[in-house]
Amino acid sequence: MDWFIKLFTREEKIAGLEVRDDYLRMALLQPGKIGDKPSTEIRFLGEEPLDEGVVIGGSIKDKDKFVKSVKKLVNRSPVKISFTMVSIPADGVYSKVSSFPKTIMGDKLKESMDLAMQFQLPDKPEETYASWEKIGPSDRNEVLVATILKKPINELVDALSSAGLRVVAVEFSALSICRSMDIKDSETVLVRAPQISGVEVFIVKNRLPYFVRVLPKEFLSSKDLLDKEVDRIADFFGADKGDIDRRIDISEAKIIDSLSGNPKIGENYGKWLSSIGIAMRAMIPRSADDMISLMSVGTEDAYEYQKAVAFSEFILESSIAVSLFFIAVFIIALASLSSFQQSVIRQTASISTTPLPNNSDQLQAQAGQLNNTLAITVGILRGTVDWSAVLKKLDADIIPGITLNGISMPSQNGTMSISGIAQTRDILNNFNATLEADTFLSNVNLPITNIDQSNNLPFNITFTISNPQALYYAQ
Secondary structure, X not given: OHHHHHHHOOOOOEEEEEEOOOEEEEEEEEEEEEXXXXXXXXXXXXXXXXXXXXXXXXXXXOHHHHHHHHHXXXXXXXXXXXXXXXXXXXXXXEEEEEEOOOOXXXXXXXXXXXXXXXXXXXXXXXXXXXXXXXXXXXXXXXXXXXXXEHHHHHHHHHHHHHOOOEEEEEEEHHHHHHHHEOOOOXXXXXXXEEEOOEEEEEEEEOOEEEEEEEEOHHHHOOHHHHHHHHHHHHHHHHHHHOXXXXXXXXXXXXXXXXXXXXXXXXXXXXXXXXXXXXXXXXOOOHHHOOOOOOOOOOHHHHHHHHHHHHHHHHHHHXXXXXXXXXXXXXXXXXXXXXXXXXXXXXXHHHHHHOOOOOOHHHHHHHHHHHHHHHHHHHHHHHOOEOOHHHHHHHHHHOOOOEEEEEEEXXXXXXXXXXXXXXXXXXXXXXXXXXXHHOOOEEEEEOOOOOOOOOEEEXXXXXXXXXXXXXXXXXO
């Protein structure tokens, strides 16, 4: 059975998707070689413009148009893409670097961060997704923290799911750019990245964004105003973290050597840095990815969960297809038996109206055998359970947000069960209420588990059939 599970839960290729107010850009990378040297191969690189107002500040305002644009972009890929990591603008993202004593490491560091995020973040913990990662050289104990409100992330994940993409991780664009930009480890660089909604200014140190700020749209209209604000940012950073080596616009940035000169990228490296940077993260083994992800779970858990959901959907669809096949076979068999029964009736009627020949005893014996066969056939039909009626009822009761991954029906008179995953506790309670209201079912029972968990809730609901006799094909 292991080989069967591995066949449908194999490692999937993960694309990198940049979501901006004006464009979607996607990259899919894979390891390659140039001669004997390892390199990075670009399998797909594409972009799709977005109409004005579809996305504002990284938040989706028109889901239908957004989904349509994502599908157009994905359909141009020569490789089927089902999983993605997403890079979003820094609008709405709060990030900072925190320092801890060198003695706080491992579990102690995790406990300290969990405590710090309860009190030091700008929004309520229950309303935000927060994440952190260890940064900086080994002689310093520094942590990069990032947080964002849940609502725009949930809407983004939902929209991408509607477009057929399963989201594994979400990070802000400065993180993605730092990964793909050609910069020395020892350099401190200030980067200006103009966008429709404003100017993203971030300072890269140790190849990570130590400072990020999004300037309002007004700074796009005045170079002097922008230069003065950038000077203030540089002075503020320099007073605490040291001097800045150089300042660049994103259009002047170079890409890492392994991708430099690639004809698919062209000469305008700046516009591809974010999508390629997040695609580079997608190439890292999930078990080794402990970087910031602005979702409810880490990247490894998110990836495994999405694979499990995909596998569950496949099993459910396969079960329905198999059930329909057996229903069709049964209907054909039933029709054949009915035809056979009619033939027997006609033969019996013919026998009753025909004068008895000399060998009438032999014919009577044959008629008796036919009657026995007919009685056995009727008995088989009366003892056959129509399981498709249960499947149809359950399918009609399923509500959006519920994914089934298991059905157990040991007997029509016994206790049956269904298991799966509910997106939220409210959805799970509504689903349970729907089953309880269904007169076809009785003794519906949902054990209360995972009280502290509010999203992606596993469940197992038991029930019985109100009238088991109604499941038989013939009475």
